[in-house]
Amino acid sequence: MKNSKNFGLPNGEPSFKVAENGVFYKTNKVGSSLYYSAETKIGEKELAKAKFTEAMDISLKSIVDTNENIVAAYFNTSDNMNRLYPFIDDVAQQYGRHINMADYNFYYLADLKHNPKKEPVWTGAYLDPAGNGWMLSCIVPIYNGDILEGVTGIDITIDSFVKNILNRKLPYNANLFMVDKDGMIIAMSEYIENLLGLKELKEHLYTDAILKTIEKPEEFNILKNSTPFASHFKKLMQEEAHTDSFIIQGNEYLALEQKVDETDWELLILIDKNEIFDSIVHLKELSNKIGYFAIAFLLLFYIIFFYFLLRRINIFSDVITQPIVKLSEETTKIKETDSKINTINTDILEIYQLNTNFSNMMSELNKKTQNLNEAKLLAEESSRAKDDFLANMSHELKTPLNSVNLISSIMLKNKKGNLDEKDIKSLGIINNSGKGLLNLVEDVLDVSKLELGDIKLNNSNFDLCKLLEKTYNSFELQTKNKNLKLAFECSKEIGLIHSDEEKVKQVLKNLLSNAFKFTENGEIKLTARLNKEFVEFEVKDTGVGIPEDKIEDVFDRFKQVDSSITRKFGGTGLGLSITKEITTLLGGDIKVESKVNIGSTFTARIKSNKEEIIQKEVGENSNSLNSNKKKIILFNNNPIKFISLSVLLQKSFDLITTSDFNELLEISKKTDFDYILFDSSKIDEEKLSKLEVSKEKTVLIKEEEIANIEKIKEIISLLES
Template sequence: MEHGPRHDAPGSVNLATWISRSYLRTAILPLLLIELTFLAIYWVSSNFIYDRNAAAVEKISRDYLSDLAQREALSISGSLDSIAGMTNILAREARRALDLPAPPVSAAEMARYRRTPAGALVTFGGGDKSASFYSGKRGIGPVQIDKVRRLTRIDPLLRDLKETNALVAQSYFNSWDTYNRIYPYMDAADTYPADMDVRTYNFYYEADAQHNPSRRQTWTDAYLDPAGAGWMVSSIAPVYSPQRLEGVVGIDITIGALIEHVLAMNIPWKGYAILVGRDGTMLAIPGPGESDLGVREMRQHAYDRAVTSDTFKPESYNLLRRKDLAPLATLFRDNRAGPTDVTLNGRRMIAARGAVAGPGWKLLVLAPADEILSEAESLRARLQTIGQLMALALFLFYCIFLAYLYARTRKLSKKLSDPLQAIGETIAEIGAGRHDQAAPASGVTEIDALSNSLVHMSRGLAQAYQTISEQERQVSTALQREVTINAAQRRFIDMISHEFRTPLTVIDSCGQILARRADQLKPDDLRQRSVSLRRAVRRCNDVLASALQLLRVEKTGRGEPPRLKRAMWSELVAPAQESLREQYPGRTIEVGDLPATPLQIDPEMMRVAVAAVVDNAARYAGEDGHVRISVQEQDDRTILSVSDSGPGIAPEELAQVKQRFFRGTNSAGTPGAGIGLYLADQILDAHGGALEIHSEKDRGTTVALSLPKPMTWQVDDEGLVLSARDGDTSEQY
């Protein structure tokens, strides 16, 4: 249907013109009123503002100082939280190092350890290594040497904690029996007393059960470090075993590092900050605050002699013990107190407080009041100029804004009509079955919402079709997976039934013969039938044992953890050799020399693995075949090789022989469940070993069981020179 020409009514205007005029009439009067009101308020209130400006600036400054103190305290909390987190990591690693057996330690590392004439055990020649100190107070024997070796595991972490955080001065572990391992290296022999008892120092006892029953990370008060690093605070955490408190780990922050951190704060008005410990001790006092507070910060300490007990800052550094700092003490104690005035060194100061979460410290920010008010006086002069400029700028802005508003409203009608037409065209495309349409954009929220709803509805219909198709595919996949699982179960049942059918047939046959001809059989015949019966029963037992071992392995994914004991190859090979001779009397068995090297294994599991490999070799060697068993020693491994003279394994099947239930094409007529090599591979893997198979067609197969050698250590009586020996069954000190 065609439309005729449009005739506008007399006096009518188009949409753009009507909207533009309406906007201008609506906006001009309020803007003029705003301008006049601003000028009137400015001139009437200027004198009042001048009088109140100083008080307002001071209040703003107080609020700013309070906010600054809280923000900077939060920043310090973040830095300390990271150190607290690193302390917890160090505690967990120390506990893990003590729980695990001692790792291999190089002779060069152990050569650093020497006994002092006073009986202490110390390190010499540090470089980029940790320092070690064992007090001779309790004696040093094999148990203590083993602890030293175990704790070498934490050396990389001690070094990384120091190198990755600029605040960290040193990190360490102290044991209950006065063993100290610390990084960076320091001369422990000259620094520590030979009979030092670390439990008497606050960086140890503040983490014990009495002072820290929650067993969490905590912070010490400021103290003088006996390791020679000067004044510091420490983040410490206990390391517990089921029996007792094994020790305490710590990360030290020097007072100098805290001062540098405080000095880095951007505090206006020539202000400065003071970091105060939870007991009121001023931990970090920057240079500008030393004269105001009447103390000099203890950044360094001259170690004329060893530090034999706790040494804390004097009482003159404690806010709570100085009457002249009572306002600061009140601000420190009262968590609800806001910024306060305090007179220091004859000057009025404004002080604000921020809480440092974690250690319970407080950050006090101080600024001279005269510096704050000097800016207020300057601000008073600037406000007059700013007020005049603002009035002029506001007038110009209104002129520009009205011109811009008129131009923008001219385009509004087009922004309303064009999208409506585009929406109509989109609806037509959707009706034609073309659902993938882009939503017309207009910039108007309601119109865009309408177009988006239409497009989403269309895409929802298309997605519904896709969802149905995807669900059909998923159902098909699930059915296929169910078919695969059922097939595996059927294979397992077929295998078990096949393996049981033959021996049960033999048992039944022997039983029938004995029932019919018991009085006619000779002793030799009876013995022969007995052997057949026992062989059939043994085969049933073997199938059951393999199935049960398979269930044990697959119950936990990789099997139960091995129960490690010391055993010899001969203890594993002998049972398999005897079983082979009984089951396969026609095979030739050749066993090479078995070394006397002890193994660290689960004997029960490893006998299953060896028996499975030997039985597999005998089974496929043939009636007149031979089986050879030998052991080779390598630097860090011992390998048991089992070779047979069978037909070998096809190259394309070699990668599958360790899969459960897999039997190669050459296994037809040979009894077996396809479980043996799978079990052996899982057991070797649980021991950190490997099962390797080498085969050539018509030239036999060799299966190698590779295990790591156990490592033992011997310590010389003269000093602390350690040597590692593979397979040794004793440790000497």
């Protein structure tokens, strides 16, 4: 402003005057109006600024005249000067005696505190002091170094914003409204006004000067508005989702949110879903009508078509089916041994040929069936004779063999000392051969019984670890003779089991004998452990091992890995086969893992049947009484399923059972009990609340847990604690 040569005066020399209220203003009504606050002292500097800012009129005028949305352009200074286009006739009265620019958002939003980046800034909606009603401004700070000299900006009225931008015809009759970052509605269409129950602020009747920024009331803030409609958009603005759908006054709407990065505003779009789907619904209705007509036409056509088709089929099928029905009746006689098929008269060559083939086939079947029956009877007779022979032979052989073994064992002791080394060696051969023959006879007897299904289990309660220890000790001599190490380990948690003791002993002996037979040096280990309802025996050796392709054959009768093993180690190949069948009888199985020249591990499982032991103990002790027993109430609707638990509880507690809830209420009030046990499927929170019993005295039991003996033990332990 110091050098007037830098500025032109596009409107000629301006004239100024001081109004009665002390305002310095421009009098010639050309270009933009000028206003200086009465509290600003007008000196040469201020006069020069008022004069030479006339050069801005060209820019201010072109901005307003070329854009229908812009209603005013202006320049405000830090010393409270205002230059605004278009010209305000009575600017001194419009603004009043004094206007402090720093009190208005169209000035202070551009200062360093609010706009540290010194970028263009958009204001929110405010009431224009210049008399243009409610509007928005885009303002730009003008700095002289670090000093804010002034702010230039443009004004857009809310009315023009709504008319020219928000009221545009959009697809699906979409309605728009704009909010600032704080949720204040900048502008909205009439449709949105009706939904929110608000009237958009556009015009204003000015009676006094606007001395500070006047913004829209709080009900225009979408985040503070209490209407249901506003709450939906509040959710949309506060969450990351940019779309939402909701129902207002019975209509379903689709809402979209889009951020306007340049202004930091948010454009909200509301679309009635009926508008979107109207054309689709119309097309659907039309297609439905066409479809119904087509279906009706096709239905009528096919009714007529199938009527005539079925008539032809029935006539034709009778020609075919009648002889087939007769043939079917004849073929039902096939189950009769000496049945014959009669010839059927028919003109259909294929059916006639089929009938002839059936007749010939029946003749052949009758002959072959008769031959098979005769062969079956002969085979059964031979099998019985073989079994009788084996049983008799085995019985006859066992007596002399036992005598041979006993006498040779006594002679081997050489108590009189009259036998030399050669004699003792010969007696040893006799004794070993006798034992081998006796084992063979017993194996043959077992195989015979297994084939006949003649083996019956003699189950009893016994201490498995003691049985294992006895079996382990019986191999002590073999251990010394072969210079092997025999290890034994039995889990104490096994305790008593309910099974056939002799059969379990036979399984153990067969597995240990097999291990000793094929182990020349190293170690044999016998282990027993409890695995759920099973007991597992594991015999691990460091013997010759089994090739992988031969493992499946080890449990087959009369099979060994190869013929050289039979020659070297002896045996018939029956031991493991018998062991497998016995473990199956005992409710278990057997498996083997082996590596050549490393060793084999045989694992046999049998059922422990511990529940049988518990039932027996309960039966023996059910009559015992204990005056110090805890009182337990058992409530369930199915006494049959809970009988096992009832029997066990009676052993340790003073038990009261009931299946009626009302009776339970009565008992609980009159009885000093310790616990109530419930069937969890028959009790709910409502019933529990009626009982008025503390949680510490209630125990819920699932129906599936009653069959689990370990779970029953846990429940009893809990009650006893």
